[in-house]
Amino acid sequence: MWARANGIALGGLSIFALLGEAAAQASKPASTPSLSSREIQMVAPALENYTQGLLLGDVWARPDLSPRDRSIVTLAVLIARNEPLELPFYLNRALDNGVTPGEISEIITHLAFYAGWPNAMAAVSATRPVFAERKITSKQLPLAKVQSLPLDKQADDKRAKSVDENFGKVAPGVVQYTTDALFRDLWLRPGLAPRDRSMVTVSALVASGQVAQIPYHLNRAMDSGLTETQASEMLTQLAFYAGWPNVFSAMPVFKDIFAKRTAGATGK
Amino acid sequence: MWARANGIALGGLSIFALLGEAAAQASKPASTPSLSSREIQMVAPALENYTQGLLLGDVWARPDLSPRDRSIVTLAVLIARNEPLELPFYLNRALDNGVTPGEISEIITHLAFYAGWPNAMAAVSATRPVFAERKITSKQLPLAKVQSLPLDKQADDKRAKSVDENFGKVAPGVVQYTTDALFRDLWLRPGLAPRDRSMVTVSALVASGQVAQIPYHLNRAMDSGLTETQASEMLTQLAFYAGWPNVFSAMPVFKDIFAKRTAGATGK
Amino acid sequence: MWARANGIALGGLSIFALLGEAAAQASKPASTPSLSSREIQMVAPALENYTQGLLLGDVWARPDLSPRDRSIVTLAVLIARNEPLELPFYLNRALDNGVTPGEISEIITHLAFYAGWPNAMAAVSATRPVFAERKITSKQLPLAKVQSLPLDKQADDKRAKSVDENFGKVAPGVVQYTTDALFRDLWLRPGLAPRDRSMVTVSALVASGQVAQIPYHLNRAMDSGLTETQASEMLTQLAFYAGWPNVFSAMPVFKDIFAKRTAGATGK
Numbered sequence: 067m068w069a070r071a072n073g074i075a076l077g078g079l080s081i082f083a084l085l086g087e088a089a090a091q092a093s094k095p096a097s098t099p100s101l102s103s104r105e106i107q108m109v110a111p112a113l114e115n116y117t118q119g120l121l122l123g124d125v126w127a128r129p130d131l132s133p134r135d136r137s138i139v140t141l142a143v144l145i146a147r148n149e150p151l152e153l154p155f156y157l158n159r160a161l162d163n164g165v166t167p168g169e170i171s172e173i174i175t176h177l178a179f180y181a182g183w184p185n186a187m188a189a190v191s192a193t194r195p196v197f198a199e200r201k202i203t204s205k206q207l208p209l210a211k212v213q214s215l216p217l218d219k220q221a222d223d224k225r226a227k228s229v230d231e232n233f234g235k236v237a238p239g240v241v242q243y244t245t246d247a248l249f250r251d252l253w254l255r256p257g258l259a260p261r262d263r264s265m266v267t268v269s270a271l272v273a274s275g276q277v278a279q280i281p282y283h284l285n286r287a288m289d290s291g292l293t294e295t296q297a298s299e300m301l302t303q304l305a306f307y308a309g310w311p312n313v314f315s316a317m318p319v320f321k322d323i324f325a326k327r328t329a330g331a332t333g334k
Numbered sequence: 335m336w337a338r339a340n341g342i343a344l345g346g347l348s349i350f351a352l353l354g355e356a357a358a359q360a361s362k363p364a365s366t367p368s369l370s371s372r373e374i375q376m377v378a379p380a381l382e383n384y385t386q387g388l389l390l391g392d393v394w395a396r397p398d399l400s401p402r403d404r405s406i407v408t409l410a411v412l413i414a415r416n417e418p419l420e421l422p423f424y425l426n427r428a429l430d431n432g433v434t435p436g437e438i439s440e441i442i443t444h445l446a447f448y449a450g451w452p453n454a455m456a457a458v459s460a461t462r463p464v465f466a467e468r469k470i471t472s473k474q475l476p477l478a479k480v481q482s483l484p485l486d487k488q489a490d491d492k493r494a495k496s497v498d499e500n501f502g503k504v505a506p507g508v509v510q511y512t513t514d515a516l517f518r519d520l521w522l523r524p525g526l527a528p529r530d531r532s533m534v535t536v537s538a539l540v541a542s543g544q545v546a547q548i549p550y551h552l553n554r555a556m557d558s559g560l561t562e563t564q565a566s567e568m569l570t571q572l573a574f575y576a577g578w579p580n581v582f583s584a585m586p587v588f589k590d591i592f593a594k595r596t597a598g599a600t601g602k
Numbered sequence: 603m604w605a606r607a608n609g610i611a612l613g614g615l616s617i618f619a620l621l622g623e624a625a626a627q628a629s630k631p632a633s634t635p636s637l638s639s640r641e642i643q644m645v646a647p648a649l650e651n652y653t654q655g656l657l658l659g660d661v662w663a664r665p666d667l668s669p670r671d672r673s674i675v676t677l678a679v680l681i682a683r684n685e686p687l688e689l690p691f692y693l694n695r696a697l698d699n700g701v702t703p704g705e706i707s708e709i710i711t712h713l714a715f716y717a718g719w720p721n722a723m724a725a726v727s728a729t730r731p732v733f734a735e736r737k738i739t740s741k742q743l744p745l746a747k748v749q750s751l752p753l754d755k756q757a758d759d760k761r762a763k764s765v766d767e768n769f770g771k772v773a774p775g776v777v778q779y780t781t782d783a784l785f786r787d788l789w790l791r792p793g794l795a796p797r798d799r800s801m802v803t804v805s806a807l808v809a810s811g812q813v814a815q816i817p818y819h820l821n822r823a824m825d826s827g828l829t830e831t832q833a834s835e836m837l838t839q840l841a842f843y844a845g846w847p848n849v850f851s852a853m854p855v856f857k858d859i860f861a862k863r864t865a866g867a868t869g870k
Contacts, residue, residue: 101726112748113711147684152723243573317773504837505849
């Protein structure tokens with residue numbers, strides 16, 4: 067039976083305190099970080115200082131990659147690495163920086179394939195209250211069936227042939243879905259520009275330490291309009307959000323791709 | 335003091351809403367996914383379509399790996415990658431597909447060693463309410479002390495000697511526990527068939543991008559009865575649950591092992 | 603309207619049960635593991651047995667690495683791998699074993715750079731209630747601005763020159779922050795001894811499977827006083843907390859560093 071006058075003490079912890087904290091969390095708009103400055107200072111004042119001054123104040127303001135693009139890179143990292151705590155804050159930052167709800171929807175769908183279905187579902191779970199709070203409805207989101215972008219059939223036949231030669235007997239299911247689900251379906255969805263879709267993919271690869279697939283996807287990104295300066299600056303953003311070691315593993319690969327593209331362009 | 339008539343407004347958020355949502359989540363049977371179709375559609379209609387049609391409808395129904403085996407692979411991925419959100423749904427799917435509670439118990443214990451103690455503990459935390467809901471008691475679970483499977487002493491002496499020669503001075507503690515705790519204890523627990531125990535291990539390795547240990551464990555799996563067709567089809571399941579990049583890193587290793595086993599069998 | 607007499611039934615789940623469980627969790631002191639022995643036994647009795655006997659009873663008591671150092675290694679793993687469930691338990695263990703609140707603060711800040719900002723924020727979130735429960739205030743924590751340790755300018759100029767030659771054009775932002783934020787700021791913060799700061803870094807690298815950066819950081823750790831015996835025993839601790847595969851990937855690297863250091867010392 068409830069003690070009506072003063073709240074209920076359960077195991078020494080007042081029900082007011084319990085519900086109060088939960089309600090405080092629940093009533094905090096998702097645009098605020100999950101942790102306030104004051105909360106961070108109670109554990110790591112230096113980290114709070116680096117966050118405000120270095121990261122949000124300095125890195126995000128660097129000119130060579132737009133805030134919109136930085137937002138896309140950051141979201142890709144958080145989703146690929148299953149780090150949903152700060153996803154609401156960065157989703158709101160992305161929306162404020164011009165990433166559309168439809169693009170966010172496509173980013174999550176894309177990472178179901180590139181970071182695994184469970185990470186995409188965790189991202190959906192974190193995104194739902196943000197969309198609800200901003201009154202974003204499914205009307206603003208791309209449908210399941212869309213008018214595909216045109217396929218560069220010659221390039222994709224070449225890719226498919228190479229994958230099939232290498233792995234057609236080893237993993238026929240993977241090879242089939244790589245063509246049918248990925249390159250002739252997912253990659254042709256128009257709700258995320260090819261350059262941006264590639265930027266999401268490269269970010270997820272760097273953030274997961276999966277360097278072997280970076281060359282193909284970095285080239286694809288740069289073929290779709292990502293400049294070398296922007297790709298370099300992605301690495302700065304990634305160092306802070308995916309950690310220095312992942313970026314130091316990725317840098318030699320980026321270096322090699324840049325060199326090959328420059329040599330290719332100048333005919334050396 | 336409670337406002338008895340209408341619930342309490344805390345920071346603008348009604349206590350009814352707060353408790354209602356928590357109760358709705360808590361009262362949802364664990365056999366339902368953590369996210370409903372409707373919830374996913376509010377963020378990514380395309381992802382919901384891929385989930386129903388492609389993943390659950392198509393991939394899970396592919397013939398070359400049984401639903402029971404697919405469940406084991408999927409559980410291993412979720413636990414190894416610390417993705418507990420959907421674990422209840424896939425635990426129930428596994429139990430419905432014929433994975434026993436005792437086998438689930440052994441899978442979690444196995445992954446304490448192969449994916450680290452904290453991930454196993456997170457899995458225990460997610461599994462508890464599922465077992466409770468299905469009235470599974472510890473009577474159905476393997477004891478700590480069990481009658482071991484027989485040890486292939488010749489093969490394991492060879493393994494132990496190789497590890498000791500390589501690392502006996504570098505990491506004596508690791509070498510000791512590798513023999514005493516892993517290969518002469520954990521691997522001989524009968525509650526998970528050797529083929530299945532190896533399938534869990536291979537899945538965790540692919541899902542964590544740890545290709546270096548795949549050869550030993552894939553060979554062990556196939557020596558224990560995993561067929562090449564089944565191993566190939568594990569890669570299809572893993573592409574969706576662990577992400578395409580991890581599978582593309584694993585495919586050359588699987589290819590090499592298949593080739594060596596075929597050459598060995600045909601005497602080339 | 604509240605049913606005052608008997609609690610409220612919501613969707614079949616009594617509000618008493620709902621609040622009771624939440625309150626039970628909330629009122630449990632953070633020094634207790636997130637899962638009780640009884641709870642683990644309801645899912646995996648064998649795992650509970652391994653936890654008590656093998657891990658807590660045997661591994662933690664091994665002589666070649668102190669409980670304090672084991673705590674530092676374990677915290678680094680939990681934070682780097684985004685495994686906050688058991689962080690309160692191990693934070694308390696660390697504090698009981700002589701790791702100071704200030705050192706914990708520095709560990710989290712350090713891992714913002716080495717394991718990515720989001721993992722550090724998740725660690726802050728898990729640490730806050732532990733500090734509050736133990737009445738640790740920010741007065742005990744290092745300030746943002748501190749008196750730096752002396753810089754070994756010759757060694758760091760050499761490092762900076764090498765990184766700049768390799769990557770100065772590829773990723774100028776990363777190179778700049780590597781010097782300005784990491785090696786001439788973070789690494790010179792006195793609140794964590796250089797040996798310990800390196801131990802945290804090496805642990806995070808092993809736990810994330812990032813072997814390429816281990817040589818530099820293991821050498822730095824051993825130059826700062828970590829002995830070969832202690833480094834070996836870190837691997838034992840890491841096998842249990844980061845999983846066997848990560849340690850088997852790291853062992854060849856440790857072996858190579860040990861051999862080079864021995865050869866260097868003996869002039870071979």
